[in-house]
Amino acid sequence: MRILVLVDGSKWSQKAALHAFSVAKKKGAKVVLFSVLDRKEAQAIAVSxxxxxxxxEKLKKFEETAWKEMKKGIHDVISALLExxxxxxxxxxxxxxxxxxxxxxxxxxxxxxxxLVVMGAYGKSGKTRIGSLLEDVVGVIKPPVMIVR
Known part of the structure; x- marks a missing residue:
């Protein structure tokens, strides 16, 4: 059994990883922590x-800085979860x-x-409504999905 955990750096995705670890421990499953970095997010931060x-004039510099920080941030979160x-x-x-x-x-x-796919109910924005990625993918993912709140 392999469990895919979607990690975006939010506390919700970290909670999802903890739940996946619990299931993996009981089932002897392998866990894959998975994250997607989107340049559009770095561009939006840079524009702001x-x-x-x-x-x-510094738009490109801001974008590169945002991109580096995004990469470092997700690596830090995933490293902590792996450990x-x-x-x-x-x-x-x-x-x-x-x-x-x-x-x-x-x-x-x-x-x-x-x-199994495990994901947090909310994303990095921390809004109280269901995360937009969750809304976009949950009905299209073929394996069972565990949503963690």
Whole structure:
């Protein structure tokens, strides 16, 4: 059994990983922590920073800084989760890809490699409504999906 955990860096995705670890421990399953980095998110951050600073000339620099911080942030979260999983004796690995989150999540989740997909109910925005990625993918993912709140 292989469990795919969607990790976006939010506390909800970290809670999802903890639940996946619990299931994996009981079932002897392997856990794959999966994250998608989308350049459009870095671009949006850069535009916001450029507008606030009034220095549109630095847009590209802001984008590169945002991109580096996004990559470092997700690596830090996944490293901490991997360490925790390994301490618990769980067979863990990770994959970080670049691209459109919806497309990459569906591609990975529906690859035929997984018996279960685990994801947080909310995303990084922390809004009280269901996360937009969840709304986009939950009905299209073929394996069973566990949504963690």
């Amino acid at each position: 920073l450029a507008m606030r600073s009034g220095d549109v 925790l999983g390994q301490r618990e004796g769980i067979n863990c690995s990770f994959r970080i890809v670049e691209g459109n989150a919806r497309e990459k999540v569906l591609e990975e989740a529906n690859s035929g490699k997984y018996s």
